[in-house]
Amino acid sequence: MRDRADLVIVGGGVIGLSLAYHLARLGFSDVVVLEQGYLCFGASGRNGGGVRQQWSTEENVLLMKDAVRRYRRLSQECGYNIWFRQGGYLFLARDDASAATLEQNTKLQNRLGVPTRLISPAEARRIVPVLNLEGVRVCAYNPTDGVLFPFPVVWGMARIASDLGVEINTFTRVTNIDVRGRQIVKVVTDRGAIATRRVVNAAGAWSPQVARLAGVELPNKPYRHEILVSEPVKPFLDPLVSDLSNGTYFSQTMRGEICGGLSDPAEPSSMESGSSLRFLSRMSRSLMRLVPQLGSLKVLRQWAGYYDETPDGQPILGRVDAVDGFIQLNGFGGHGFMMAPAIGQLAAEWILRKAEHPIFSTCDLGRFARGEQRRETFSIG
Amino acid sequence: MATARRLDPLPNTPFQYGPKVDFTFEGKPFSGFAGEPLALSLLAGGVRVFGRSIKYHRPRAPMCLHAHCSSCLMRVNGRPNVRTCDTPCVAGLSVERQTGWPGAGFDLLRAIDVVYPEELRHHELFTSSSALSRMATPYVRRMSGAGELPSGPPPLAFPVERQSVRVVVIGAGPAGLSAARRLSQSGEKAVLFEADALAGGRLLDGATRIEGDGDSTGWQRWKAWSDPATLPGIELLCRMPVVAIYPGRPPTVVAVGEDRARIVQPQRVILCTGSYDQLPLFGNNDLPGVMTPRALDRMVLGHGVLPAEPVALVGDSDETLRLSARLLERGVALAGVVTRRRDGPLVGALQDKKVPLVFDREVARARGGRWIHELELSPQRQREPDRLLDCALCVAEAPAAPAFELGHHAGCRVFFGSQGGYRIAIDDTGRTSRDDIFAAGHCAGAADVTTAIRAGERAAATCLESLAHTP
Amino acid sequence: MPKTIVCRCEDVTEEDLKRAFERGFRDLESLRRFTGFGTGFCQGKSCLCHAARFLAAVKGGDDMVSDPPRTRPPLRPTPFAAFAGALPEADAGAEEKP
Incomplete structure (x- = not known):
């Protein structure tokens, strides 16, 4: 392991690796990535691979437009096929409030060039004939959203970054971040120390723990999010379907499995990563309501990952006031994976001072003290 | 063929x-x-x-x-x-x-x-x-994908029965039946879940022999033990696999049958989940007609179905040699037995019956298009030629992999042993790392049925003792 | 050379394990994700021990694979309908009623 580096990235998930990948492609590779487990150990290896542009803020819609563009060419760039399939995202609204949200979002998305359409349940059934849409008032469908296979994204970015000179250390745990005065000087791991003046905290659910090592308190909280896959069957479902009434989402993977999860308002913040019967049961009920035939489809396995949630549903990006050289790239909730290629590029340009982007000043940690929180209202799915 | x-x-x-x-x-x-x-x-x-x-x-x-x-x-x-x-x-x-x-x-x-x-x-x-x-x-x-979506009328949610019982035994093989008998003899009530259509596990194998207190065959022991009347207080549920144990206190045991589910939160669990039969690694080991010894045992000795013959058998264990002898008794043609066992009564008996025995070769590969027609055997020493063994069915033995998953998910410590694979860690008395879960038999690394039976009884005794100390 | 199949569900060969190891997938979880063994219909019942034995052999000891991959229920493929009623009505929330 190197004993010094210009920049150390804590977290070898998709956010950290996307940053390393984009930095390296911009010619900056004096970078060490530290990952506590194997690649894909955290949320990057446990998510459903959904990529959507249907968001409620201009910032996020534009960011995701860019991410989709990048994901479309990532397989060719990195030599691993990420099987990004743009089968669309179909949101279902059952009440007035959700219907109004979809309507408002669709207007914004259309203005920004995303071809989302508000459609009737009858039209939605033409897209997914097996859906039971009883009680659904209106749907929003964007055919250019999609799903991908998360693992090769992680492996591919890691492969190119390391080919270009970035050092990626797996099974390496950060035990301390040495700060002298206000300046970071060293990252200590269970495999040795690395002298550095810049550290990026891209540790996802572990970000608050990592920040604390440098004496910084983050407001992020980890929440368990559970997910499952079914046995594989022949294709019958093109888009990812998401029911806004309870946060259910499911799509069909390239292998033919139904992969999905749902939100649980009763889930407390914790680092619990086990699977629960409660989730399995709620998900089964919800799926059977949406596609009754799925009742006799078999569940293959369930597992859990983390959402790294911030108080306003927006990530924490950029500098912190108290410690120089400590850069945050965390708090992406359940959406880090879809945003990663765009965020990695922006952050790389920002770190290398090649370009400024307002997101690093509006989404910094200081916004909470300044009272400038802006809530993203569409964090489901 | x-x-x-x-x-x-x-x-x-x-x-x-x-x-x-x-x-x-x-x-x-x-x-x-x-x-x-x-x-x-x-x-x-x-x-x-x-x-x-x-x-x-x-x-x-x-x-x-x-x-x-x-x-x-x-x-x-x-x-x-x-x-x-x-x-x-x-x-x-x-x-x-x-x-x-x-x-x-x-x-x-x-x-x-x-x-x-x-x-x-x-x-x-x-x-x-x-x-x-x-x-x-x-x-x-x-x-990709295998098959189309389920058709026919969509199913309703399975009825779920919630049950309150002190002890759950998972798996009604040699260890599980023996544990259940011990519990029953002490007047304890328990549910015994079994995935298979019949209780018995390895007792259902025609090649099983139990040593000690009057040797018996697996089938004899099965006859004596599987009658529910001999297990008062024990509710035996066949075709009811336990699909998960969710950790927590008490643990949540979920069993699912054809059209119903049962959820139990017992004070104690005894894991007797057995093991999974494996095939050894050789070329084309996935060719149709290549099976595990226990698959052939059940198919031919148990059910009397013989898809093809002659049968080649590869393995060194008593069970595989006994299976060969039992097949002969049933009039099945044997292509040969590939084994490193050179002597002993089991080998002698096969020799007496003029079964071709191959001692110093290993299976290099199976050959065939859509079904096996021969085994290519490679010599253990160089300079000897390869040898082909014509056969229309082949059984090949490999160490079984303990079924550790339910225990592992429930939070019991497991460890890896290269003979077999991951297994549930237990002490001499059948305790796992969780004080309310016990394990016995092949899932905890037992090597044979006789050992599994003893282990099941012991784990049940330990379980009873721990219940006695619980208010 | 004929293929030696380690995982019948996903068609993973012994050679696949070797090549994945050479490419840097050197722990069970990574090997499993890269080759796909243990992710099919049987969920590892006929391949995990082979893969673990392979890794123990190349890494030089059983203690190199002391932890199995995380166990993910259910133990066998089980219909959604089996779980739909697994929670008491009050816990499940009326909105998910099938």
Whole structure:
């Protein structure tokens, strides 16, 4: 392991690796990535691979437009096929409030060039004939959203970054971040120390723990999010379907499995990563309501990952006031994976001072003290 | 190649079945005996290839016959991916193969296996051009997946019975039955869950022998032990696999049957989940006609179904040698026995019967197109020539892998031992790292049925003792 | 050379394990994700021990694979309908009623 580096990235998930990948492609590779487990150990290896542009803020819609563009060419760039399939995202609204949200979002998305359409349940059934849409008032469908296979994204970015000179250390745990005065000087791991003046905290659910090592308190909280896959069957479902009434989402993977999860308002913040019967049961009920035939489809396995949630549903990006050289790239909730290629590029340009982007000043940690929180209202799915 | 036949039924096998019944296989009339595993009705009727593998479209046919593997899946009554070895044959079933193009028997996509003799790097397919990748995606998508969505009327949620009981025993094999007997003798009430259609586990194997206190065969012990009347206080539920134990105190045990589920939160759990039979690693070890010894045991000795002969047997254990002898007794032609065991009464008995024994060779590969027709044996010493052994069925033995998963998910410590695999860690008395969960038998590394029986009794005794200390 | 199949569900060969190891997938979880063994219909019942034994052999000892991959319920493929009623009505929330 190197004993010094210009920049150390804590977290070898998709956010950290996307940053390393984009930095390296911009010619900056004096970078060490530290990952506590194997690649894909955290949320990057446990998510459903959904990529959507249907968001409620201009910032996020534009960011995701860019991410989709990048994901479309990532397989060719990195030599691993990420099987990004743009089968669309179909949101279902059952009440007035959700219907109004979809309507408002669709207007914004259309203005920004995303071809989302508000459609009737009858039209939605033409897209997914097996859906039971009883009680659904209106749907929003964007055919250019999609799903991908998360693992090769992680492996591919890691492969190119390391080919270009970035050092990626797996099974390496950060035990301390040495700060002298206000300046970071060293990252200590269970495999040795690395002298550095810049550290990026891209540790996802572990970000608050990592920040604390440098004496910084983050407001992020980890929440368990559970997910499952079914046995594989022949294709019958093109888009990812998401029911806004309870946060259910499911799509069909390239292998033919139904992969999905749902939100649980009763889930407390914790680092619990086990699977629960409660989730399995709620998900089964919800799926059977949406596609009754799925009742006799078999569940293959369930597992859990983390959402790294911030108080306003927006990530924490950029500098912190108290410690120089400590850069945050965390708090992406359940959406880090879809945003990663765009965020990695922006952050790389920002770190290398090649370009400024307002997101690093509006989404910094200081916004909470300044009272400038802006809530993203569409964090489901 | 000999055609499939059924042996004359034996009166003393645990597997008794009903009258001949008719069903359809790919639209054509077919028959089997009511209650026998559907996979055996199909094999007895001459079906060889059950399906095709996902990537290389290699032919698949039953390998384990104990509902562990994925090699006998078919579409049954409109449901995809049904294990035919775990589905009883009943009148009126509609059975279809679901993989391969145009079909599983003759599959043009087998070409993939030939085009990629080394490896198909599925992670790197179509990465040269994004246009190509986007064009190929719908085709790749259509090729993946096994079978179509379930058809027919959508099911209702299974009724769930919640039960309050102090002890749950999981698995009614040698260890589980022995544990349940011990609990019953002490007046304890327990539920005994079994995945198979019959209790017994390895006691159902014709080749099983139990040593000590009056040697007996597995079937004799099964007869003595599986009668519910000998287990007062124990509720035995067959065809009711436990699919998960969720950790927590008490643990939540979820068992799911054909059309109902049961959830129990017991004070104590005794894991007797057994093990999964494995095949050794050799070339084309997935060829139809290559099976585990216990699969053949159940199919031929238990059910009297012989898809083809002669049979080659590969292995060193007493069970495999006894299986060879029992097959001979049943009039099954043996191609030979490949073993490193050179002496002892079991080997001597085979020699007396003029069974070809091959001592100093290992299996290099199986050969055949859609079904095995010979084994290529390589010498252990160089300079000796390879040798071919003609056969129409082959059983090959490998250490069974303990079924550690339920215990592992419940939070019990497991460890790896290269003989077999991961197993649940227990002390001499059957305690796991959780003070309310005990384990016994093959899931905790027991090497044979005799040991498993003793371990089951001991774990139950420890469990009873711990209950006595609980208010 | 004929293929030696380690995982019948996903068609993973012994050679695939070797090549994945050479490419840097050197722990069970990574090997499993890269080759796909243990992710099919049987969920590892006929391949995990082979893969673990392979890794123990190349890494030089059983203690190199002391932890199995995380166990993910259910133990065998089980219909959604089996779990739909697994929670008491009050816990499940009326909105998910099938």
